[in-house]
Amino acid sequence: MKLRDKVVVITGSGSGIGAECARRFTAEGAKVVVTDVNSDGLTRVADDLGTVGLAVDITLEENVRAVAELARRTYGPIDLWFSNAGYTGPPQGGGIGDEALWDLSWRLHVMSHVYAAREVLPAMLERGDGYLLQTASVVALAVHPDKPAYSVTKHATLSLSEWLATSYRPKGIKVSCFCPGPMLTPMLLADVAPENQAIMNSAARPDEVAERLVRAIDAEDFLILDSDIGTAALAAKAANYEQWITNMSGLQTG
Numbered sequence: 542m543k544l545r546d547k548v549v550v551i552t553g554s555g556s557g558i559g560a561e562c563a564r565r566f567t568a569e570g571a572k573v574v575v576t577d578v579n580s581d582g583l584t585r586v587a588d589d590l591g592t593v594g595l596a597v598d599i600t601l602e603e604n605v606r607a608v609a610e611l612a613r614r615t616y617g618p619i620d621l622w623f624s625n626a627g628y629t630g631p632p633q634g635g636g637i638g639d640e641a642l643w644d645l646s647w648r649l650h651v652m653s654h655v656y657a658a659r660e661v662l663p664a665m666l667e668r669g670d671g672y673l674l675q676t677a678s679v680v681a682l683a684v685h686p687d688k689p690a691y692s693v694t695k696h697a698t699l700s701l702s703e704w705l706a707t708s709y710r711p712k713g714i715k716v717s718c719f720c721p722g723p724m725l726t727p728m729l730l731a732d733v734a735p736e737n738q739a740i741m742n743s744a745a746r747p748d749e750v751a752e753r754l755v756r757a758i759d760a761e762d763f764l765i766l767d768s769d770i771g772t773a774a775l776a777a778k779a780a781n782y783e784q785w786i787t788n789m790s791g792l793q794t795g
């Protein structure tokens with residue numbers, strides 16, 4: 542899909558990759574509506590781009606509906622919904638994590654995408670055209686040793702994307718799942734110690750990521766992988782799942 546003149550909603554666009562994509566997609570000629578629970582970041586991005594935005598928690602279905610209504614009222618039918626908001630939570634030090642974090646992770650990494658699909662798919666199916674893009678992570682193909690709720694719910698993001706693609710691609714709906722490796726955003730900077738040079742050196746710049754996404758959306762690829770970590774995990778599991786589990790064992794830092 543070419544982004545020119547398309548109506549695009551990007552969640553989690555008050556910061557990081559979402560904000561950078563809002564800029565880049567606007568430069569491509571898209572009409573972008575931004576939304577984030579962080580109202581300061583969101584206002585900055587919306588003002589910079591001269592567009593509309595809504596500061597809401599996207600884990601609530603009525604808020605997803607409100608964002609969609611704002612987009613339709615302002616620009617018309619939605620062409621692309623980019624479900625990008627995410628939250629890693631604190632390291633669990635080998636523990637499995639508490640109920641609140643699991644609940645939030647599930648609602649953010651799965652249900653917010655389900656709500657978006659419920660909201661925009663009927664009109665897209667009627668037109669026989671539209672695009673759903675979800676951000677998961679390479680963690681969806683591998684495992685995050687310190688963040689079980691993040692790890693599991695990002696697998697579920699990928700699984701939901703697979704289901705959406707297999708169900709709706711034949712009806713003209715494009716579906717992609719973005720599984721990035723480390724990216725230099727506030728999330729990574731909060732999660733990784735600056736002295737962890739290996740991760741910092743491998744992390745992609747937001748402008749590189751946004752450029753890659755423009756090309757991937759144009760190509761309408763299902764799996765958008767930008768890191769060897771993802772391809773290596775896929776290959777290792779397919780070659781010898783037992784060995785992969787052994788290799789990944791005991792990596793918790795806590």
Ligand SMILES: NC(=O)c1ccc[n+]([C@@H]2O[C@H](COP(=O)([O-])OP(=O)(O)OC[C@H]3O[C@@H](n4cnc5c(N)ncnc54)[C@H](O)[C@@H]3O)[C@@H](O)[C@H]2O)c1
Pocket residue numbers: 552553554555556557558559576577578579582597598599600625626627628629649676677678679720721722723724725726727728729
């Ligand atoms: N940065 C990385 O290294 C990395 C790697 C793999 C995947 N990801 C994923 O990329 C996506 C973008 O993250 P980022 O790196 O730009 O981080 P970021 O923290 O800069 O951006 C995430 C945004 O999501 C918003 N958000 C969180 N919870 C929300 C909620 N309930 N409602 C609305 N907005 C909410 C945050 O306020 C924030 O602005 C996330 O889904 C993340 O899991 C990031």
